[in-house]
Amino acid sequence: MNKTALRALLRERRALIAPESHGFARPTGQGRRAPGLSQHQVDQLLHRTFGTYHRLESGNYPNPPTSLLRDIARLFGLNEQEWVSLCRYALLQDPPGPLHLSSGKEVPGVWQEAVDGIRHMAYVTDASWEMLAYNRRFATMFPHGKVPANTLRWMLLDPHGRETLLDWDTAWAPMVLPQLRAALAARPDDDVLRQIEKEVLAETQTADLYATGNSHPHPDGDERPLLHAQEGRGWVTMCAAQPLTAPGSRLMILVFHPGETRIHARAGILRAT
Structure with a gap:
């Protein structure tokens, strides 16, 4: 636990929340004058026993x-990057999944311009592998330039995908x-991923391969044969990377x-000297 960083993050975000917005009256006489919710009010709103939040913020x-x-992050209105920081400070590890199910479904529009500027084939997908942006060079990989709407489904289930790969x-x-298995572990309620898994399990060949449970977390640096x-x-x-505002999304070059x-x-391997 990084007590100093955790305390700073929680105090800063707690101070931004007006007690009145949650039905609490701000004292007018002698008493607390600090901005934001009190630690006890946080316990009340989260239905935790008295002192729970104080233990966390104090690093104990x-x-x-x-x-x-997760409940604190949502109450304090943290974004996905702050959610990652909270888990790293409190647990010294990344969170088990996104803070909100809707996260990872959109990226800033400038990503299309960024992808257009890459001379290799490049594209961006969301956390469900739905296509968000791609460049013209990538479109040439497909017959008639028809880019699939979901790259995961295309790679696993489309007959044309199996010919190309x-x-x-x-x-x-x-x-x-x-x-697919790793994505569902992080996003078990993702309807798109669940449907793809259902289709994978309905086909003998993919179901057998899926059942082996191999571990291969990402394709970064992999070299594979392809029919362009x-x-x-x-x-x-x-080459794989992730837009930081959208956990689970990917930039693929x-x-x-x-x-x-x-x-x-x-x-x-590239490394600093």
């Missing part, structure tokens, strides 16, 4: 339950299916090289 609550942290059953599906609609057979190396020879299979 080791390993607080994430349910308490060469060696689909060994080089692609076993790496992609664990990402215009440039033919080749190898694509994937695909570096494609036509031909039978792998280019980045033994590429070095």
Whole structure:
């Protein structure tokens, strides 16, 4: 627990909430003059026993339950980045999932301009793998430039996807299916992901691969064979990043090289010297 940072974050955000907005009267005579909710009022609003919030803010609550942290974050109106900070300060780890189910479903519009400026194939998907933005170079990967609405469903279930993703059953599906499992662990109530999982389980081949439970958390740096609609057979190396305002979303940059020879299979690691 980082007591100093935790105390500073909680005090700052608690001070911004007017007691009157939650039905509390501000004292007019002798008594508390500090801005915002009192620690006891926070306990009342969260239906916690007296002193619970004080223990947390003072740094005397080791390993607080994430349910308490989530309730406080929502009461204080924290955004997703502040939610991550709260969990890191209180638990020394990232949160188990987003603060709000709607998070990860949108990114600032400037991402389209940013993607357009990338010379390699590039796109941005939301936390459900729904397409948000892509550049023209990426569209050329598909016959007639028809980009799929959901890249996860396309990779796992679309017959055209299996033709494009060469060696689909060994080089692609076993790496992609664990990402579906990981996404659902973080977002168990996501209707889009649940539907994709339902379709995966309804097909014998994908269901068997899904049942193996392999662990492959992200594709960053992976190099896999791919059939480009215009440039033919080749190898694509994937660079993955996440817009910070949208947990679960992804910026994917695909570096494609036509031909039978792998280019980045033994590429070095970049590190500061």
